[in-house]
Every structure is written in structure tokens, then in C-alpha cells.
Amino acid sequence: MMLDKKLLEELTSDLGLKNPFVKGKDNPVRRCWHFSTDGNAVDIIFYDETDFINGMNRIYVTLQKYRVVILAFSLMDNHLHLVLYGDFDECNRFMHDYVRRTSHDISVRHGLQHKLENVPINHQVVDTDFYLKTVICYTIKNAPVAGIRYNAWSYPWSSGPLYFNRPGYWCSPGWLTATGGTITTDSLGLRARLAALKTKETPAFSARMIGPVVFPGDYVAYELVEQLFKTHKSFNFFLCLSKEEDVEARGGSISHLSIPIQEMRQHKTEICQELFGVSSVKFLSTKQRLMLARTMRARYNSSLKQIIRLSGLVYEEVRDILK
Numbered sequence: 075m076m077l078d079k080k081l082l083e084e085l086t087s088d089l090g091l092k093n094p095f096v097k098g099k100d101n102p103v104r105r106c107w108h109f110s111t112d113g114n115a116v117d118i119i120f121y122d123e124t125d126f127i128n129g130m131n132r133i134y135v136t137l138q139k140y141r142v143v144i145l146a147f148s149l150m151d152n153h154l155h156l157v158l159y160g161d162f163d164e165c166n167r168f169m170h171d172y173v174r175r176t177s178h179d180i181s182v183r184h185g186l187q188h189k190l191e192n193v194p195i196n197h198q199v200v201d202t203d204f205y206l207k208t209v210i211c212y213t214i215k216n217a218p219v220a221g222i223r224y225n226a227w228s229y230p231w232s233s234g235p236l237y238f239n240r241p242g243y244w245c246s247p248g249w250l251t252a253t254g255g256t257i258t259t260d261s262l263g264l265r266a267r268l269a270a271l272k273t274k275e276t277p278a279f280s281a282r283m284i285g286p287v288v289f290p291g292d293y294v295a296y297e298l299v300e301q302l303f304k305t306h307k308s309f310n311f312f313l314c315l316s317k318e319e320d321v322e323a324r325g326g327s328i329s330h331l332s333i334p335i336q337e338m339r340q341h342k343t344e345i346c347q348e349l350f351g352v353s354s355v356k357f358l359s360t361k362q363r364l365m366l367a368r369t370m371r372a373r374y375n376s377s378l379k380q381i382i383r384l385s386g387l388v389y390e391e392v393r394d395i396l397k
Contacts (some may be wrong), residue, residue: 077143077295085143085159090203091301106145106159106200108209109169113153114383115193119176120151121184126231127286128183129154131271132175134288138278140168144294146210148232150220151335152383155213157200159295169195179272207303211316220335226313236296238306257283335384338376342384345369355386363387367396 088104143159158165177190214234260280281292303309367385
């Protein structure tokens with residue numbers, strides 16, 4: 075990753091990487107933040123593989139403008155998580171800029187204007203090395219916790235595959251590895267760069283590309299994260315230790331899902347057709363949406379947040395009605 079020397083020194087100091095390890099004692103960390111979008115606010119952000127590819131590259135493009143370091147991230151189809159280092163205002167601007175650019179991409183590709191315009195963006199202060207390790211592992215565990223059939227270290231739309239891997243390797247999907255090697259963003263001509271990165275901006279630093287995706291190891295400080303955990307055994311320990319409740323207690327949570335959301339979307343469509351003769355909740359009244367939610371809750375072992383979101387209702391308004 076391209077970090078200026080001063081920022082690297084600040085990061086090393088603020089993460090306490092040179093502090094001696096004392097068993098049972100948490101070391102303070104500074105200028106670390108966990109940002110996430112509200113998964114209940116929109117039904118979907120990334121509609122297909124191309125959206126995810128664009129979303130990955132957009133992290134690299136957006137990062138050019140900010141003095142921010144990415145420690146971990148995960149892009150889910152209806153929300154996203156980033157663990158960032160830097161001054162809060164700078165990290166906050168980066169996060170909002172990324173969401174704004176994503177909203178623009180949705181409007182261009184899918185014709186949905188201003189979809190993310192009012193999506194809530196949550197943040198948490200990360201103040202100890204213990205909680206930083208917890209929230210990093212929580213972030214990269216989002217896919218398997220949501221029932222998506224990946225391990226935390228193999229979900230391709232996250233930083234999970236980077237940590238404690240063999241040098242120079244990345245657990246990328248097969249369609250990325252069958253491209254005959256890597257190129258750099260600098261080696262692309264102007265037209266090719268604009269097409270690949272969906273930007274008119276000249277990158278401040280060059281990065282490797284694996285197929286259509288900028289290699290995440292060139293913009294995620296994964297080596298410093300490895301120093302934070304110290305050993306792969308510690309990393310695996312926190313992967314097993316980190317729980318949703320540990321993060322929910324500080325706000326900015328994601329529900330545990332017993333059934334993958336992709337399957338629940340199909341069930342929702344089937345129930346809409348069965349009960350009301352339509353294929354979308356946009357044709358349903360509030361009373362019908364409540365009936366849809368109750369039917370899904372009765373038939374499937376899924377979280378209340380997920381069911382309410384799929385029914386097109388507001389969680390805070392109806393959660394007590396549906397409990």
C-alpha cells in the first residue's frame with residue numbers, strides 16, 4: 075500500500091504496534107473508526123457481480139482524495155462496513171463520498187435515481203486494541219454470518235482474504251485468476267483506465283489489477299493489521315470470539331440472518347404472488363405489507379430486521395407489532 079512515511083509513523087504509533095504485549099491488558103488506540111451503512115434502509119446496493127467489481131475499485135478511486143487508511147472492509151449486497159484510521163472528519167468525508175459515488179453508479183447502471191441519498195451512515199469510536207481486533211473480525215465475518223456460502227477469509231468482496239496469507243497471494247475467485255497475470259493502473263491507457271475504474275481522476279498512486287479488480291492489498295494496510303494481531307493464532311481466536319452483540323452494544327449493527335437474504339427475497343416474491351397476486355411489495359398497502367411480514371415470520375427462521383426490511387416497512391415503527 076502507498077502510504078507516506080509520516081502517516082505510516084502516525085498509524086504505527088496510534089495503533090500501539092510498538093507497545094509491549096501485556097497479557098490481559100488492553101492497549102489504547104487512537105483515530106480508529108468503524109463505519110457502516112444501515113442495512114435496513116435499502117433493499118439492495120450491489121445488484122450483480124459488476125456492481126461488486128465497481129464497488130471494490132471505487133474504494134481505491136475514492137481513497138485518492140483522503141488522508142485515510144483502510145484496515146478492513148466488507149461489501150454486502152445491501153450494506154457495507156469499513157474500519158478506517160485517520161482524523162474523524164477526514165474518514166467521515168471519505169465514507170460519505172464513497173456512498174455518494176455508489177449512488178451515482180446505481181443511477182447510471184440501473185436507472186434508480188438518488189437511491190442512497192438518505193441512507194443512514196453509522197460510526198463507532200474504536201478506542202482499544204481489543205475492540206479494534208474484534209471489529210475487524212466482525213467486519214470480515216459479515217458474509218458467513220449472513221448465511222452466504224463463504225468463509226471469512228474467502229469472501230471476495232472484502233479484505234478478509236488478505237490477512238495471514240502467503241506473500242503475494244490472494245484468495246480471489248477463479249474468474250480473476252484466469253487473466254494471464256496482473257497489470258498496473260499506470261500501465262492502462264486513458265480510455266482503458268476510465269473504463270476500468272469508472273473515473274476521470276488520475277490515481278495518486280498506482281496499484282496492481284487482477285483482471286478487472288484493483289488488488290485490495292494495494293490499498294488496505296493488511297500488513298499492519300497482521301502486526302496488530304501478532305500471530306495467525308490470535309487472528310483465528312478473534313474470528314471465533316467476535317460476536318454481533320459485541321458490536322451492537324456500541325451501535326451500528328447488522329442482524330444475524332438464519333436464511334441467506336437472497337433466498338428470502340425469492341420467498342418474499344413467492345408469498346406476494348400467493349397472497350396478493352403481485353410480484354413486488356411496491357404494489358402493497360401498509361396492511362398488506364404487515365400481513366406479508368407476519369407470513370414470512372411464521373414460515374421462515376429469519377431475523378425480524380430482515381423480514382421487516384424485505385416487507386418494505388420501517389423497523390422502528392413496526393418491530394413491536396411483529397414481535
